[in-house]
Amino acid sequence: MQGVIPYAVNFSVVVAFLAVVLRKPLKKYIYQRHEHMKDAVESATLAYRKAGDRHASAKSALERIAEEERGYLAKERLQNEREKKEILEKAKAEAQRLLREADRLSGVEQDEASERVKQQFLDLVVKETEESLRKGLKQADHSAIFKRAQTSIEVGV
Numbered sequence: 001m002q003g004v005i006p007y008a009v010n011f012s013v014v015v016a017f018l019a020v021v022l023r024k025p026l027k028k029y030i031y032q033r034h035e036h037m038k039d040a041v042e043s044a045t046l047a048y049r050k051a052g053d054r055h056a057s058a059k060s061a062l063e064r065i066a067e068e069e070r071g072y073l074a075k076e077r078l079q080n081e082r083e084k085k086e087i088l089e090k091a092k093a094e095a096q097r098l099l100r101e102a103d104r105l106s107g108v109e110q111d112e113a114s115e116r117v118k119q120q121f122l123d124l125v126v127k128e129t130e131e132s133l134r135k136g137l138k139q140a141d142h143s144a145i146f147k148r149a150q151t152s153i154e155v156g157v
Helices: 004-071 074-136 139-156
Strands: none
Touching: 004 074
C-alpha cells in the first residue's frame, strides 16, 4: 500500500493541474463552438423564413388566379381549378421539403459540431496527459514500470 500512495498523490496532482490549466481554454473553445452552432441555427431559421415567404407569395398568386378565373368560360374554369390544385400541392410539397431539409441540415451541423468538440477535447486531454507523464516520470519510474510488467507477464505464463 505504501508503494501506491506516491503514485496516487502524483496522479491527483496531475489531474488537479490539468483541471486548472485547461479550464479557461476549454471554456473559450466551448463558447466559440456555441456561437458557431448558434450562427448555423440562425442561418437555418432565415432559410426557413424565406421558404415561408415563398409559400405565402405562391398562395397569394393562387388567390389572384382564382379571382381572374371567375370570368372564364365553364370549360376553362375546370382547367383552372386543376392548375390551382396542382400548384398548391407543389407549393406545399416544396415548403415541406424545404422545412425537412432545413431541419436535417441543422441537425447534421449540430451533430458534426458536437462530434468535433468531443474529439478535439479527447485529443487535447490525451496529448496533455502524455506530455505530463513524459515530463513527470524519471528513469527509475520507467524501470519500475518495466519490471512490474515483466513480472506480471512471467507470472501469467
